[in-house]
Amino acid sequence: MTRVFNDPSNFALEAVSGMATAYPQYVKAVHGGVVRATASPDGQVAVIVGGGSGHFPAFAGWVGPGMAHGAVCGNIFASPSASQAYSVAKAADNGGGIIITYGNYAGDVLHFGQAAERLRAEGYDVRTIEVSDDVASGPRDDTRKRRGVAGDVVVFKIAGAAAERGHTIDEVTELAWRANDRTRSLGVAFDGCTLPGAAEPLFHVPAGQMSVGLGVHGEPGVYEVPMGTASQIADLLVDGVMAEALEIGTEGYSGRAIVLLNGLGTVKCEELYVVWNRVAERLTDAGVTPVLPEVGELMTSLDMAGISLTITFLDDELEELWCDPVDTIALRRGAVAERAERQVSDDTDQAETPITPGSEASQALAAQVVKGLEVIKQVTIDNEAELGKLDAIAGDGDHGQGMRYGATGAVEAAHRAAEAGAGAGTLLVRAGAQWSESAGGTSGALWGAILTAFGRALGDETPASPQAIVTGVRDAVDAVQRLGGATVGDKTMVDALIPFADTLSAKQAEGVPLAEAWQQATTAAQSAADRTADFVSKLGRSRVLGEKSLGVPDPGATSFCMLMRALGDADLFASETN
Amino acid sequence: MTRVFNDPSNFALEAVSGMATAYPQYVKAVHGGVVRATASPDGQVAVIVGGGSGHFPAFAGWVGPGMAHGAVCGNIFASPSASQAYSVAKAADNGGGIIITYGNYAGDVLHFGQAAERLRAEGYDVRTIEVSDDVASGPRDDTRKRRGVAGDVVVFKIAGAAAERGHTIDEVTELAWRANDRTRSLGVAFDGCTLPGAAEPLFHVPAGQMSVGLGVHGEPGVYEVPMGTASQIADLLVDGVMAEALEIGTEGYSGRAIVLLNGLGTVKCEELYVVWNRVAERLTDAGVTPVLPEVGELMTSLDMAGISLTITFLDDELEELWCDPVDTIALRRGAVAERAERQVSDDTDQAETPITPGSEASQALAAQVVKGLEVIKQVTIDNEAELGKLDAIAGDGDHGQGMRYGATGAVEAAHRAAEAGAGAGTLLVRAGAQWSESAGGTSGALWGAILTAFGRALGDETPASPQAIVTGVRDAVDAVQRLGGATVGDKTMVDALIPFADTLSAKQAEGVPLAEAWQQATTAAQSAADRTADFVSKLGRSRVLGEKSLGVPDPGATSFCMLMRALGDADLFASETN
Structure with missing residues (x-):
């Protein structure tokens, strides 16, 4: 709804x-x-556009070089008065005659018509052009009686460009009418719009339905159908507009077209782009080539939820005028000089570089690593729900899912690498990259870094040794700290990683066998992770959780401890590594 | 809500x-x-931007000459993966080093950081710049830990312009950080946003409240306050951002600033412009001069209802870079060569031209006309509700109100003209212009035309005569037909006007006294108006009313007959006009 205003009647x-x-x-x-802030040459035809407000960028958003010379702005959804139109036209006149163009609505026709009469009585050469592109609003054999919707953009742009080129008022008038007569639009609405200060929308579309042909002020649609997917909406609009397509060759029609996909208020650009994919596909199939199409908010109705499609079947002259430079608040074209096309290769990073086999010893270690990754994967599967629940208390609840996605991806990548003869180092680097890619999010990045750093430390030649494993763990912890920027006490997984690495290297230095050192490191890490829970419980996380005080440990520290314990229990540290 | 999609997971x-x-x-x-479709010079620093999707125009909307060389596009509200960032950076590289810049969020920091490490390992010179403009997200003494919101636009534009000018990667990096460190933003939200396919918004703001400092993914706000007017919202935002304003003279700060007023999704441009009035006022009072401000959707959050204000406190170097040409989907500047300012006089049409007194005879007639207009005004007051009800069945229900507004305005204008000695012609022209202006809408335009045409026929010299009045009526009917384009049978007021004018002139030609001819003409008009009701009843107005079939006459024809009858009954047609 429309929420932001001071005095609604002055909006x-x-x-x-x-x-x-x-x-x-x-x-x-x-x-x-x-009117335009910039001067126009003497004798240039002045193009005046206008209508009710609430349709931004219509109408003042199109005033500037290459488009309109002035815009008459009525009240919300209400025609401006004749005196408003008269005043704007007089202020915008350049001595070359005045074209007043607007959507074909009774009130606009009357008031702009009256202004035109008054200006003519004073000696001005004035023409009016009523835009009438909406196929839903009248029969095909009498198109000029239809109402105007987003086709305004086309007619105003063509007229403005023709005026800019110095055409006479007769020529500009003919071109604008030609643009109008070759333009067709159709819209659908999903929900109504709310006038500033009103408690209720002007109208409703029943939930789950869309109203086809509904007008920009809530004029009744032609029929209602169930809400469709983006592609179904595209099909409906393309079918409706293309039913009136010109035939190739008709009056110079070249198969090229202006295509506008317009959001009426609360349909966002991303949604329009999704619809566009299918519109473009359908038009290509129909032999229609879009020329500088526009996808976005071109003619809105306050906060109406809806989409419209406009197609202008071009001839060469109209195409040139559509492509001419324009500089207004809402439509700008021709900035910066033209540039060459960038050549981009299609497969920037998709093909993996081939694997150079590792040493026999490193391949043996790699096999152990694969087993370890399988253990990790199983733990993430078994604990997905628990980790998710833990994360949902203070986060977005996706930690369990992310860990499972990541570990599953890593295992697959590890198998592929092992089959290609990778050493432990390359295998872990590949597994790490895939973990990050499959998991996304913070934990994905950190686990990707852990595996990658561990792999780089091991390399593809060195056989397994307690020293190599301890160095790998240390490098992995460093990578997490460098990447995440956290230190001990920040209540992240680093709180568990540091005591794990410290204990592991201290015990290994003391000559404790690796399997035992690993168990002791896990215990130290778990105890640190438990303290993160204690801390969170005492302080709360006021910025994130407000007043809540939660006895929950950090999910990242918790899952790390789970995985280290499982690795320790899995009897992976065979005697040869001691 | 977000309604238009195919597969939500592929949105x-x-x-x-x-x-x-x-x-x-x-x-x-x-x-x-x-990546950019256009080529960049060899050795130009490549500016890569990115983050989660759902924030259009962030991030791909800013790729083009003068701004970004590539955009990394994650899933909705989710950081892209490191491999996505790596791939885009490689494709966009020009051999001059790579700057990766993004909002300061944990996931983005991790994944972009990881991509940077991977690129560095391959020999690229890579810098990362984390935008951190949101004052609500962290303390003032540690601004680089804050999260990034619409300040992205500023930092990316400055970096892109500096790269375009051929600066080195060290220089571009320094300028981008400088822009970031001088930029502050604050937002308010009125309602949450809905992920594609979700049935419920991600979060809600309580009805009638606004949440101050709420993040672009629904991160909790700092506090909630009751919903304000547009100006109160402006005050809140300006106060919040200006609390951290640089002092004039600080590090080259000149009192000039980039100012962005951003709609987060469903706040429309017109609403933002209303807020802007007060923002501009407040900044002027604070000695801050906006430089090429932007008002519109700059950084959205799907369909979130909210507004944010961003201010960058400029030095001369940053100002030049902000003003440099740019050509992207969402931000374009520098189209068309610069032009001189247009000189517009302040009072285009506001001062009425002075009245030249009419002849004595015409002044006498003018006095009669004033009496007639008083009668008309009274009839519209007495019948406002009835006419409104009639109009509400097939229209928007404002015919009664419009007639009263118009007649009241016309009487006032007529009195002013009479006091200035106007003849009947000028008095009616003035009254007609005011009727149209006061009433607006279709009936306002038509009655304005009736009075004006009648006045022109009478002129300011001729005394009253039946012939003059009949000619005036005929001219008025012609004006309505010319202006409205309706003919008899179209079921408009023309159906009543034509028999009225025909009967009046026929009877007058037969020598029937004007008063009596007027009565007969009124009867003929009423009978025709009744037939419009009959017609509407039989056919329905299927395009407008669907299946409804209504026995209602046209409101314009009905009010016309009412007014003509009242004029006939008022004994205005004194003997001298016969």
């Missing part, structure tokens, strides 16, 4: 004033609307 | 693909995101 006027203050390089406020 | 990828298809002149899709 449209305040919005225009704010626009002129924010973008003084584009527009100046005058009575009734805005 | 982000489909959106990026659609963007690349829609705007092939800007971006090319590669593994992990997009």
Whole structure:
């Protein structure tokens, strides 16, 4: 809904004033609307656009070189008065005649028509062009009686570009009508819009339905159908518009088209892009080539949820005008000089480099590593739910899932590497990269770094030795600290990693067999992890949890201890490593 | 809510693909995101931006000359993986070193950091810059630990412009950090956002409240306050950001600033412009001059309802880089050559031209006209509710109100004109202009045209005569037809106007006294108006009313007959007009 306003009855006027203050390089406020902030050549045809407010960027967002010379801004969804139109037209006039163009709605036709009469009485050469692109609003054999929707963008841009090129008012008028007559639009709505200050939307579309052909002020649609997927919506819109497509060759139609995919208010750009994929596909199939299409908010209806598709079937002259430079608040084209295309190879990083086999000893160690990774995978499967629950208390609850995804991916990568004869080092680096890729998130990155650093320490030549394993653990812990930036006491997995690595190397230096040293390191890590829980319980995490005080250990420290214990219990540290 | 998608789990990828298809002149899709479609000079520093999706135009919307060379696009609200970042960076590299910049979030820091390590291991010179502009997310004395929000736009634009100017990687890095360290943001949210496919928003803000400092993924806010007016929201945001303003003179701070007013998803541009008025006012009071501010959607969170304010306290070097040309999907600057300012006089049409007094006879007629307008005003007051009810059945229910507004305004204008000695013609033209202005809408325009055309027929010299009045009526009917484009049978007020004018002129030609001719004309008009009701009843207005079939006459025809009858009954047609 529309939530932000001061006095609802003054909303449209305040919005225009704010626009002129924010973008003084584009527009100046005058009575009734805005005119260009920049000078136009004497004798240039002035293109005046306008209508009710609530449709941004329509109408003031299109004022500037290459498009409109002035915009008449009525109240929300209400036609401006004739005196507003008269005032804006007078302020925008360059002595070359005035074109007033607007969507074909009764109120607009009357008020702009009246302004035109008044201006003519004063000697101006004035033409009016009523945009009528909405296929849902009238029969195919009388298109000029239809109402105007996002086709405004096309007609205004063509007229503005023609004026900019110095065409006469007769020529600009003919081109604008030609653009209008070759433009078709169709929209669907999923929910209504709310006027500033109103408690309820102007109208509703039943939940789970979409209304086809609904107008930009809530005028009734043609029919309702169940809400579709993005691709189904694209099909519906393409079918509706293409039913009136020009035939190739008709009056110069070349198979090229302006295509606009418009969000009416609360359908976001990402959603429109998803729809666009299918629109582009369908148009390609139909032999229609889009020329500088636009996907985004082009003609809104406050916060209406809806999408519209507009297609203009081009001839060469209209295409050139559509591509001409334009510089307005909402539509800009021709910035920066043209540049060559960048050549990008298709497979930047997809093909893995081939594996150089490791030494026999390192391959044997690699086999042990694979077993270790299988153990890790099984632990993450068995404890996914528990880790998820732990993480959900203070986080987003995806730690268990992330660990399982990561370990599963790592095991697969490790098997592939082992089959190719990888040494322990390369195998762990490949497994680490895949863990990170499969898991995503923070824990994915950290476990990726752990495996990678451990692998680099082992290398592909050295046989297993307690010293190599201890060095690998130490390097892995360093990598986590470097990457995550955490130190002991930050209540992260580092709180468990450091005592693990410290105990392991101290015991190994004392001559304790690796399997036993590992058990003692695990115990030290677990006790540190338990203290993170104690800490969280005492302090709470006020910035994240507000007032809650939770007796939960850090999920990353907890899962680390689980995995180290399982590795210790798995009898992997065969005598030859001691 | 987010309604339009195919497979929710594939949403982000489909959106990026659609963007690349829609705007092939800007971006090319590669593994992990997009790179520029245009070539960059060899040796130019490559600026890579990125993060989770759902924040359009962040991040792929900023790829192009003058800004980013590539964007890494994660899943919705999720950090991209290190391999995605690695792949995009490799594809975007120009041999001048790589800057990877992103908002300061744990997952992004980890994955982008890991990609940087991998690239460095391959010999690339890589720097990372974590944007940290959100004042709500950390203490003032440790700003680089804060999270990044719309300040991304500033840092990425500055870095991109510096790279474009050919600066070295050391220089670009220093400038980007400088921009970050001088940038502050604060946001408020009014309602949560919905992930594609989810039935419920990620979070809710209690109704009637706004959450201050809420993060772009729903991270908890600092506190909640009751929902404010647009100006109160502006005050809150300006106060929050300006609390950390640099002092004039600090490190080259000139009192000039980049100012961004950002809509987070479903706050529309018009609402932002209303807020902007107050932001601009407050900044002016504080001695801060905005430099090319931006008001619109700069960093969204799907369909979150919220607003954020970003201010970068500029020095001269940063200001130049901010103003440099840029050409991306979402930010374009420098289109079309610079132009001179247009000179617009302040009072285009506000001062009425002085009235030249009419002849004595016309002034007498003008006095009669004023009486007639008073009668009309009274009829509209007495029948406002009835006309409104009639109009509400098939229209928007404002016909009664519009007629009262118009007639009241017309009477006031008529009195002013009469006091200035206006003849009947000028008085009616002034009254007609005011009717249209006061009433707005269709009926306002038509009644404005009726009075104006009638006035032009009477002129300011001619005394009253039946012939003049009949001609005036005929001209008025012509004006309505010309303006509205309706003919008899279209079921508009024209159906009543034509028989009225025809009967009046026929009877007058037969020598029937004007008063009597007027009565007969009214009867003919009423009978025609009744037939519009009959017609509506038989056919229904299927396009507008669907299946409803209504026995209601056209409101415009009905009110016209009411007014003509009242004028006839008012004994205004004194003997001298016969």
